[in-house]
Amino acid sequence: MGTTQQTTIKTKVTFPVSKKGPFSEDYPPETTVETVRLAAMDHFQVADDAQFTYVLTHSGQRQEPETTLGSIAGEAHAVEFRLVKVITQG
């Protein structure tokens, strides 16, 4: 039996102020952060607004939309993000 090449990355997004639990999905490594962000926002039923936006962070760092899951995960088989509401007004 041959070895199985990893083709997906287990992806989890948490957001503390939601009635729903974490968002979990398996994605190919070439999937972008923006794809995950939009899917997580749909899961948590939130949307961007003129005065704030939602971003994904990994290890505290804001992730750019075009970054791929593979580049974040590296050799890992899973990656975890936090969905953060970034408030621009004040």
Added chain:
Amino acid sequence: MADVETLLNLAEHEAAVAEFLAKHDGRLVRDEEDPSIYWLDMRPRSVPTERYYPRLAWRSYPHSAPSILYADLIRGAPGITRAWPQIPGYRTPNDICKPFTAEGFALHPEWGSGPDAWPTDGNPFLWVVETLQYDLDNAYSGRAG
């Protein structure tokens, strides 16, 4: 002093907050004299040697936002400019004018409804602390003063 319901709800949610802070080289300290007050020990990702000590005072949890002021150390006095980080919306040394603080909602009653309204689902305590950590990690430009 906050009501019993507030203290019980805070106690239920504080473990997740402490776990989050520990992952970011921080810690959570509940005030010994007033258990509705929590002190945070936090640092920006870019400058691990810089420590900040926000004081969160809850009046009615999870129903309203906490007062957030920075002190020079845990159980220290607020109102010291050098105790505050420089972050957009943080008006040193008076308040954080954003819709996750009691000070922000007092200044902007219009935030009380609509998309800026205070969230009561899930763990708002953790949400506030995650927001403070995000600001330190991604919008920090140095110590005030």
